[in-house]
Amino acid sequence: MSINYVVKRVFWCILIVFGIIVFSYLILIFSPGDPAVKWAGNPRGPYASMAIEKAREELGLNDPLYLQIARFVYNVFNGNIGDSIAYKQPVLPLIYSRLQSTLELLVIAYVIAVPLGIFLGIYSALRRGSRSDSLIQAVGTILANMPTFWVATGLFLVFSMSGISLYGRINTRLALSTGFHPITGFYLLDSLIQGNLLVFIDVLLRLLPPALAVAVYPLGVLIRLTRTLMAEALLEDFVRVPVAWGVRRDIIIWRYALKASIPGVIQISGLSFAYSLIDAMVVEYTVFGREGLGNLLYDALNYSDFRLAIGLITVVAVFYLVVNTLTDIIQALVDPRVRL
Amino acid sequence: MRGRLVLVIAILVIVVAAALLYIVLSPRESIPRRIVVYAYNDKISGIDPSIEDDTGLVILGSVYEPLLYYNPLKNEFKPALAVNWSSNEDGTEWVFHLRQGVKFHDGTPFNATAVKISVERARDIYRETGRGLGYIWDAVEEVQVLDEYTVKFKLSYPQRLDMIAAASYAAYIFSPSVLEKSSASSYMDEALEKWFNNGNDGGSGPYMIVSYRPDAEVRLKKFDEWWGWSIVNNPDAPDEIIIKILTEPQSQYNGLIAGEIDIASSVPRDNIGDLVNRGFKVFNLTTYHNYIMFFNTKRYPTNITEFRKAVLYMINLDEAMQLAMKGYALKGSGVIPHSFPGHIDNLVYDYNMEEALRYLNQSGVTTPVTIEILYQVDYEELKIFAEYLQSRLREIGVNLVLNPQPWSQLKDIAKGIWEHPETTPHIIIADWWPTIPSPYDYLYTMFHSESKEWNFAGYEDPEFDNLVDTAFEREGSNYTDAINLYREAQLKLYNEAIAVNLWDEVKPFIYSGKLEIPEEAMNPLYMYVVFFQYVKVKA
Numbered sequence: 001m002s003i004n005y006v007v008k009r010v011f012w013c014i015l016i017v018f019g020i021i022v023f024s025y026l027i028l029i030f031s032p033g034d035p036a037v038k039w040a041g042n043p044r045g046p047y048a049s050m051a052i053e054k055a056r057e058e059l060g061l062n063d064p065l066y067l068q069i070a071r072f073v074y075n076v077f078n079g080n081i082g083d084s085i086a087y088k089q090p091v092l093p094l095i096y097s098r099l100q101s102t103l104e105l106l107v108i109a110y111v112i113a114v115p116l117g118i119f120l121g122i123y124s125a126l127r128r129g130s131r132s133d134s135l136i137q138a139v140g141t142i143l144a145n146m147p148t149f150w151v152a153t154g155l156f157l158v159f160s161m162s163g164i165s166l167y168g169r170i171n172t173r174l175a176l177s178t179g180f181h182p183i184t185g186f187y188l189l190d191s192l193i194q195g196n197l198l199v200f201i202d203v204l205l206r207l208l209p210p211a212l213a214v215a216v217y218p219l220g221v222l223i224r225l226t227r228t229l230m231a232e233a234l235l236e237d238f239v240r241v242p243v244a245w246g247v248r249r250d251i252i253i254w255r256y257a258l259k260a261s262i263p264g265v266i267q268i269s270g271l272s273f274a275y276s277l278i279d280a281m282v283v284e285y286t287v288f289g290r291e292g293l294g295n296l297l298y299d300a301l302n303y304s305d306f307r308l309a310i311g312l313i314t315v316v317a318v319f320y321l322v323v324n325t326l327t328d329i330i331q332a333l334v335d336p337r338v339r340l
Numbered sequence: 341m342r343g344r345l346v347l348v349i350a351i352l353v354i355v356v357a358a359a360l361l362y363i364v365l366s367p368r369e370s371i372p373r374r375i376v377v378y379a380y381n382d383k384i385s386g387i388d389p390s391i392e393d394d395t396g397l398v399i400l401g402s403v404y405e406p407l408l409y410y411n412p413l414k415n416e417f418k419p420a421l422a423v424n425w426s427s428n429e430d431g432t433e434w435v436f437h438l439r440q441g442v443k444f445h446d447g448t449p450f451n452a453t454a455v456k457i458s459v460e461r462a463r464d465i466y467r468e469t470g471r472g473l474g475y476i477w478d479a480v481e482e483v484q485v486l487d488e489y490t491v492k493f494k495l496s497y498p499q500r501l502d503m504i505a506a507a508s509y510a511a512y513i514f515s516p517s518v519l520e521k522s523s524a525s526s527y528m529d530e531a532l533e534k535w536f537n538n539g540n541d542g543g544s545g546p547y548m549i550v551s552y553r554p555d556a557e558v559r560l561k562k563f564d565e566w567w568g569w570s571i572v573n574n575p576d577a578p579d580e581i582i583i584k585i586l587t588e589p590q591s592q593y594n595g596l597i598a599g600e601i602d603i604a605s606s607v608p609r610d611n612i613g614d615l616v617n618r619g620f621k622v623f624n625l626t627t628y629h630n631y632i633m634f635f636n637t638k639r640y641p642t643n644i645t646e647f648r649k650a651v652l653y654m655i656n657l658d659e660a661m662q663l664a665m666k667g668y669a670l671k672g673s674g675v676i677p678h679s680f681p682g683h684i685d686n687l688v689y690d691y692n693m694e695e696a697l698r699y700l701n702q703s704g705v706t707t708p709v710t711i712e713i714l715y716q717v718d719y720e721e722l723k724i725f726a727e728y729l730q731s732r733l734r735e736i737g738v739n740l741v742l743n744p745q746p747w748s749q750l751k752d753i754a755k756g757i758w759e760h761p762e763t764t765p766h767i768i769i770a771d772w773w774p775t776i777p778s779p780y781d782y783l784y785t786m787f788h789s790e791s792k793e794w795n796f797a798g799y800e801d802p803e804f805d806n807l808v809d810t811a812f813e814r815e816g817s818n819y820t821d822a823i824n825l826y827r828e829a830q831l832k833l834y835n836e837a838i839a840v841n842l843w844d845e846v847k848p849f850i851y852s853g854k855l856e857i858p859e860e861a862m863n864p865l866y867m868y869v870v871f872f873q874y875v876k877v878k879a
Contacts, residue, residue: 032745032749032752032753033746033748033749033751033752034748034751034752035748037748037751037752037793038748040470040471041385041386041391041392041393041394041471041472042393042394042751043393043470043471043472043793044393044473044475044775044785044791044793044794045466045470045473045475045784045785045791046475046790046791047466047467047469047470047475048470048791048792048793048794049470049792049793050469050470051469051470051471052470052793054469054470054471083534086383086385087383087384087385087554087555088385088386088534088537088554089537089538089554094555097553097556098555160594166594167586167591167594167595167598167600168584168591168595168600171600172377172557172582172584172600173375173377173582173600176375176559176580176582177375289586289588289591289594291555291556295587296555299383299555301746302746302747302748303746303747303748304748304749304752
């Protein structure tokens, strides 16, 4: 990886984040709803107007627009967006606590989707032309095209009928009565650290249905992509020659064919991981009532909390950029043909 | 190859077994037995005891205490941090004798200085910044500490200070030690407000804050040294309370069924019967939470009194209430809720199509005519009402366009009546609940011409303003006279059809059979507050 790549990448990331902040600020500041009213606490009585005017001063809303934007951009890059207008708490810790919930969901979804997608893709490619190949390809197509929200709702109904409680990240009473307390904010990890099996199982059961819902799209895509890439690789000379030489089947599959297919799989996994963040945000709140980034954004827009909203948008944007960059780096490490 | 596979599997088995052993043998901390989970349907907007004026009340009510409580249903005061109080003849001086032996949660003693500081802070923050509801203390000129447990209030005009001291907002007493803890330079410093809103606790109430996440949950634990435990005599009171923020009624319903929630403040009304059948109990609290329908008095055709009356005569409130609230409401009368000081019965426009058509004719408005209604999008009951009204008004040639908006946008649009009334919707529905047990809270805030932030009717009438102002001044010296003046003001609003109260909400709190919630645990003046010290948790 060259210095040139790093410098260019960093430069473009900063520029993209800058553009997103400016664009978001302009949209939100001109949207209906006066954040000064909420910041002032919905004031009443004879001095209500004074309170709102003071709030406008505190939020800098009376300044010229270019100054507002410049100050806001500076604060974002400084890591100090200020207090949320709706919650009166610092924005970044608020976002971070919710991001943990959403990330936990996303990671579990990908722990399900990636190995399973690769396995089924390989299985299908090795049996190309057969009925099982057709079936797996069909399943992959269906999964890749199913609306996540629909899947989530269906899973919710099915699991609810079996008596498993799905609402929220954790059974609060269970957590309290077993002495569970968050350490990292990732409850699965925290419960393992504390040796709290009951909470671990509770958190895992609540995570599985939304994780399955979020996993559906990347699973479908990975099945089809892996199958295609593997099938192509199996016909290449660098695979056919070792076959002719009598090299063992498992070595041909894992060391030759799959190795050639992996760069494409990594690229798609990375891109869809970033994309699935949005799916996770929608599904976790609207269907499963989990506290995550989804309902935080909803509240931010509802209460004209432009600080929180832009903070969220920025975090999501940075997430996309980081994931895409990491994907490129991993691909370069795995594929010697790729030079950064 | 096979050997390697066996080795890998063996290592995995050992690791998993070790992990399980660790888990099973890990020590557990001791567990409080009585935990109550209370589902609340809105995020907490803040917990500064002097400034908070919204949903934070649900926390403040358990963590802080005022000098006294008032129950309008029984017209009864209950001593809290004050044991008795009296005023001089003209109501300009009030003396409160304070309870002795009270401690704040940090161990510091409660005394008259704490009262002085708390009241002055609420009042002065309002005077200097307009924030909070400290205007309730506006009449207080001076707070004198006569001795450690006696405080005297000197007022610039007569006021019912007992009512004000029992307010649901801006009347909470905090420990003076918060100044040092917050590193604030003075009690007016914003740093102190930030300190409170970061979840810090300066109260004396029966419960203290353990953790504060206003977007998700707030945990409280029993304050064993609370002065009131011996009086309440409830050894089965909860040890820990979790106030869980669940904004969706369906989530609260699911939580009850799953046994994860003990008290739900907002379940779908259609599901209440099902919950009762499953063994849950219901506490129906008649609240002062009402829904006011304002007419835009500055825009055609709702600027015509006869047209407004025509609209009102098309509403069958009993029918609308049943549809929207499924019976969990009392029909509105006047603008003040039932059993609240100043309420008037039978100040209702009953459905009468003939009268509606007569007034429509008198108004001179030619039909078809189109008007617009603005209401809050996340209140399902208002959506149902708006649709009901739409179908009703269609019968007399009035087309109603629905405009649902989130609260923040609704407020912004509604107060635009003062700057651009011609584009502000003709009808606006907003909900309200009181701060102080005085009609002033409703009548001034929503209809006085000075109150441009909340006067969504754009109503400007010097005679009305004068009635309300005079009534407020007279509350301290001649309460009966003041109430009569408030009633006169309401009659004016009714006769001119400026606004109507659609209904007072009857709030069903659904709770599990393992709890007992007596009457003392709820008070309509303190919206959504459950006085957990009275709640019994069966083992």
